[in-house]
Amino acid sequence: MQVDDLATSGSKQVTARAANLVACRSCGTLAPMGQTACRRCHAALSSREPDSLSRVWAWLTAGVILYIPANIYPMLLTKTLGSQEESTIVGGAIELVHYGAYFVAFIVLFASVAIPVAKFFAIGLLAWSVQRGSRLSGHRRMQLYEITEFIGRWSMIDVFVVAILTALVQLGFLASINPGPAAVCFALSVVFTMLSAQSFDPRLIWDSIEESDRRAER
Amino acid sequence: MPNADDHVHQERDFHDAEVADRRFSLVWLVPVVALIVSLAVAWKTHSERGPLVSIIFDSASGVEVGKTIIKHRDVKVGTVEDVGFTDDGTQVLVTARIDKEVAKFIDADAQFWVVSPQVSLEGISGLETVLSGSYIEAAWDTQIGETAYSFTALKEPPLTPPDQPGRRVRLIAEDGGSVGIGAPVFYKRIQVGRVESKTLTPDGESVVFDLFIEDPHHLRLSAGSRFWNASGIEVELGAEGAKLKVESLISLLRGGITFDNVAFGGGPVQEDRLFRLFETEKTARASIFDDDYSAQIRLSVAFNGSVRGLAVGAPVELRGYKVGEVIDVIASIDDSSGRPEVSLITTILLQPSRLGLPSGEAEDSLNFIKTLVKNGMRAKLASASIITGALYIELVQGDRLAEEEIDETASPYPRLPSVASDLDDLAASAEGMITRINNLPIEELLDAATTLMGSINVIVADEKTRSLPTEVAGLLADTRRLVSAPELADAGADLAGTLAGARAIVDGLNEADVAGSFTQALDAATATATSIQLAAERAPELMANLTRFAGNAASLPLNDLITTATDFVRDAQTFVGSDSFTALPADLSSALTEVQSLLAQLREEDAAKNLAIALASAGEAATSIKAAAEAAPTMMANFASLSEKAEALPLDQLIAAAQNVLEDVSALVTSEGLRETPDTLNDTLIAVQGLLTDIREAETTGRLATALDEVGRAAVSAQTLVGSVDGLVNSESLQQTPGTLNDTLLAVQGLLGDIEAAETTRRLAVALDEASRTAATITAAAAEIPDALQQIEALAATLRVLPLDQVIASANRLINDLDRIATAPGAEQIPGAVVAAFDQVRVAVSDLQARNVPENFNNALVSFNGASIAFQGLSANLNALMPQISAVATRADSVLGSLDVGSELNYEAITTIREIRDAARAITALVATIERKPNSLILGK
Known part of the structure; x- marks a missing residue:
């Protein structure tokens, strides 16, 4: 019957839930609706992640909140021969521009500002569209989600740079670099954003498509 | 479509469940916590x-x-x-x-x-x-x-943090000196603070320094603290030699201030207490201004005369007690009378506490001084040292002065009235003294004395003068012998015998043919009488001359003359016999020669040319003067006492009198009469002696007298003669004479009768006339004899009284001394040399005055001039002073030589300073570079 359903559905898109199936998100095994654990990998099974959107919004909010001090507080505390310099993310990039390092400035800006902000908007847009519907097609939104998921980890590049520099440049009085409070905030913000992105259940995208299809049938 | 419905239903349930779960999601705690934490951090920040x-x-x-x-x-x-x-x-x-x-x-x-x-x-x-x-x-x-x-913000870092414990004081000085901001403040050579600021006072008269003395050194500050400028090098030329004082290198380069407590007590000082900054340690230590500077009074004094020698720092004294000092001497134009005049304004600083006033408001002190001025207090210039010519100001209490008051409108300070100083009088009187000494007719005096001595010498050296006393003594002895001769006492007896003889003769004559022989006798008697008369006629003249001479000789004030002469000779002997006078010519001559050569040298050399040479010369001169001065004190003492005596004597009168006396004496001595006097006297005396001898021998006279006695008129004369010869008259033999005489007369009467008969009467009458005249003459002469004898006796007494021995002895000594003087080398040139020396000194001094020599040297000469005025007072100090001045001059010479341009010290100092400057410049460059590029330290340029 399920197969029939699948077969009869033909070109018409049918969600697993509609087929009373649950796919394991770990190993992809299909299981009948209602089964709570994957028979193969014992992962918890759910047709839709419970509280998915709520968690998305929660992580996203936390990420955004932390992104503010991440930009206000200094990211790097650079001590050179007794003089201490504090540089925020944007300030550092601007300084780089002053030094003529446009490319590096671009990368910093892109990785530390553009990507996180874009992620906030992307996740927010996805969650919003799931709840309220969107004119964007499901595929586009799926692509957006995948890009967001893929790029999200690169947002940590700034944190990595700080971590590496901190570890490398510890020359005592001559020069030393320490992470500022913004580094922690930024890292947390990225982490929360990633958690937010992970909390998002992309299958919800298709639910809305299915619904719209259904409305179209009627 | 149950399935679909079911499905939908399920889906609904699912959605419902989902919605319900969403409200309780614990994930929302995360943003809440994040928010709370963020807000908390923000709020805390x-x-x-x-x-x-x-x-x-x-x-x-x-x-x-x-x-x-x-x-x-x-x-x-x-x-x-x-x-x-x-x-x-x-x-x-x-x-x-x-x-x-x-x-x-x-x-x-x-x-x-x-x-x-x-x-x-x-x-x-x-x-x-x-x-x-x-x-x-x-x-x-x-x-x-x-x-x-x-x-x-401050332009410069404050030298002292505001919370540093310590004390700030302020110093006031006449000028900024070399003390810079940040200059160290020393106490016993330990830095205890620093100069914080250096500003002009609002009136622009002084400079005020702000000092900070660190804790705990500020406890050293007291009212007795004195501050002085310790900048750089201090060279002090004093009696103890040259002193070179150098504070620390920093103070050498940027100045410094040192303080010390010269008086104790007074308690701690208040914040911002005002002190005075002294130029040198010496003046600081000598300072009497121990009270608050602000209480001191500044007054100005205008002096009409020269203020040369009045230096800044000179004391202001009230009855010898220092009450202030001179702080400034400036020239000011006084236009008040309509005709601009330049007057010299001296600014003095008075210490009220020194006047016995409590240190309070300057206004009160000024009022007090006003009262003093109203009561006659005036400022007067006085000489502090006649050697240096330094002046000081004395506050004198004048009487009978025009009422004057402090001119409070005067600028810049209230004007204290002044009175003329008596410095000019002093100089004038000194000059007058010199002139008077100069004008003394020493040459004439010496000439006259020389002439006198020569004349006296001539008299005294005359053999006759020497034999005079002997002669006189012999004369007197003869006279005495004559008077006391037993023959004279026995004259009466002789006379009696004579008369007896005469009677016998008359008897004989009576018996013999007496008449012829009597006639012959009478002829002879007549001749004798004539000769006697002739002799007798001269006797009165002789007697008169003798008497006159004796009277003159007696009236001569020989006693006074001899006394005066003796005194004079003794004085002269004392003067001449003193060793110093004996040594005088040589010393004086050599000293004058030295002075002369010195002055000639000075005249030849261009004095301004080289100070070092001048100082060397001064050293040599000082040595010479010292040598001269060693002999000078005794000489000067003698000279002073001599001059005192000389001044005490009415010299002019004395000299005039002496001259008169000497002229008289000279005239007397040189007069032919006096010269011949001994001869004449001798002759006279011999003549008298001879006369007396003759008289004694002339028994004929007695006989003649007897003979004449018989002739009535002659008897009276003979009696008178006999009466006048005292001892003769009372003799018994003489008393017995009349009887005999009677007999004789009787015989004579008989004889006369014979004679009358023998025509001899006429001739006898002639003879008797002759005899009578002779007798009268003899009577007259005899009458004169007692007077003459008395006169001679008086003369003899006078001559005995005369201390001729002493005179002769004194005269002998005088002559010896004079001989010694005369034979002493250089004695002849003394008066001339003295006069010439004085002339030369005067010429040299005027010459030097006319020249415009450098001021120091001029001062030295002025001092020298003053020294010569006060040479007597100086002589005591000179001995001690001269070696010191000489030593100082020598040291000064060496010091100056070492300070000369190009000397070792100078070269070293310049090199050091140059190196320090180079180092500082290099450091400045380094600092500038490093400041510009700090990492250049690591990277290099």
Whole structure:
């Protein structure tokens, strides 16, 4: 019957839930609706992640909140021969521009500002569209989600740079670099954003498509 | 479609469940916590933010927003948040955030300044800012005041932090000297503080230094503290030799101030107490101004005469007690009378406490001085030293002065009235003394004395004079022998015998043919009588002459003359016999020769040319003068006593009198009469002696007298003669004479009868006439004899009384002495040499005065001139002074020589200073470079 359903559905898109199936998100095994654990990998099974959107919004909010001090507080505390310099993310990039390092400035800006902000908007847009519907097609939104998921980890590049520099440049009085409070905030913000992105259940995208299809049938 | 319905239903349930679950999702705790934490951090940050203060800088050199921090005691207390401009755009307004925990100290007293590297003479400071960049240092005291928000930054770092314990005092000085800001303050050669500022007083008259004395050294400060300038090198040429004092190198380069307590007690000083800054340690220690400087009174005095020798620092004395000092001498134009006149205004500083006033308000003290002036107090110039010519001001109490008051309108200080000094009088009287001595007719005196001595010599050396006493003695002896001769006593007996003989003769004559022989006898008697008469006729003249001579001789004030002459000769002998006088010619001559050569040398040389040579000459001169001066005191003492005596004597009169006397004596002595006097006297005496002998021998006279006695008229004369010869008259034989005489007369009567008969009567009458005349003459002569004898006796007595022996002895000594003088070498030239020497000295002095020699040398000559005036007073000190001056001059010479340009010391000092300058320049360059590029330290240029 399920197969029939699948077969009869033909070109018409049918969600697993509609087929009373649950796919394991770990190993992809299909299981009948209602089964709570994957028979193969014992992962918890759910047709839709419970509280998915709520968690998305929660992580996203936390990420955004932390992104503010991440930009206000200094990211790097650079001590050179007794003089201490504090540089925020944007300030550092601007300084780089002053030094003529446009490319590096671009990368910093892109990785530390553009990507996180874009992620906030992307996740927010996805969650919003799931709840309220969107004119964007499901595929586009799926692509957006995948890009967001893929790029999200690169947002940590700034944190990595700080971590590496901190570890490398510890020359005592001559020069030393320490992470500022913004580094922690930024890292947390990225982490929360990633958690937010992970909390998002992309299958919800298709639910809305299915619904719209259904409305179209009627 | 049950399935579909079911499905939908399921889906609904699912959705419902989903919606219900969403409300309880624990994930929402995360953003809530994040939010809370963020807000908490924000609130904490905000609540811990201190006040924002604005500091005005002249320039924001080294100040960067967000980077430049504010430190206090090397602890960060704030950050610069903004750098902008003040409203008028002329200054930089730096806004800084101060930590809240120190904000309470930021009151109006807080100070801010930029700390940047500084290389100064004391060292390098702020070196840490070479690497870290400059920062703003904040300093505040411990008192909590009302928070202030606007400050003006200091241009320079304050030398003393406001909270450093210690004491600030202020010094006032006439000029800034070489003391710079930051110059060290020493107490017993230990730095105890520093000069913080150096400013002119509002009136521009003085300079005020602010000093900070660190704790605990400020306890050393007291009212008895004296501050003096310890800058650089102090060279002191004193009686003890040359002293070279050098404080620390820093004080050499940028000055320094030293203080010490010259008096104890007085208690601790208040903050900002005003002291005086002295130029040298000596003046500081000698200072009497121990009270508050502000209580002192400044007055000005105008003197009409020269104030040459009145130096700044000269004392102002009241009855010998120092009550102030001179602080300035300036020329001022007095236009009040309509005709501009230059008057010299001396500014003096009076210490009220020295006048017995409590140190209070200057106004009270001024009022007191006004009262003093009204009662006659005046300022007068007085001479402090006749050698240096230094002057000081004396406050004298004048009487009978026109009422004068302090002119309070005078500028710059109230004018104290002055009276003319008596310095000119002193100089004039000294000059007058010299002139008087100069005018003494020494030459004439000596000439006259020489002539007198020559004349006396001639008289005394005359053999006749020497034999005179002997002759006189012999004469007197003869006279005495004559008078007391037993023959004379027995004359009566002889006379009686004679008369008896005569009677016998008459008897014989009666018996014999007497008449013829009597006639012959009478002829002979007549001839004898004639000769006797002739002789007798001369006798009165002789007697008269003798008497006159004796009277003259007796009336001669020989006693006085001899006494005076003896005294004079004794004085002269004392004078001449003194060793010093004997040594005088040689010494004086050599001294004068030296002075002469010295003056000639000085005249020849261009004195201004070389001070060193002048000083060397002065040294030599001093040595010569010392040598001269060693002999000088005794000589001068003698000379002084002599001159005193000479002055006490009415010299002119004396000399005139002496001259008269000498002239008289000379005339007397040189008069032919006196010269012949001995001869004449001798002759006369011999004649008298002979006469007397004749008289004694002339028994014929007795006989004749007897004979004449018989002739009536002759008898009276003979009786008178006999009566006048006292002892003769009373003799018994003489008393018996009449009887005999009677007999004789009877015989004579008989004889006469015979004679009458024998025609001899006429011839006898002639003879008797002759005899009578002779008798009369003899009577007259005999009458004169007693007088003559008395006169002779008086003369003899006078001559006996005359201390001829002494005269002769004194005269002999005088002559010996004079001989010695005369034979002494150079004696002949003495008067001439003295006069010539004085002339030369006078010429030399006027010559030197006419020349415009350098002032120092001129001063020396003036002093020398003054010294010669007071040579007597100087002579005692001169011995001690001369070696010192000589030593000082020698040392000064060597010191000056060592200070000469190109000398070792000079060269070393210049080299050292040059090296220090190079080093400082290099360090400055280094600092500039490092400040510009700190990492150049690591990377190199």
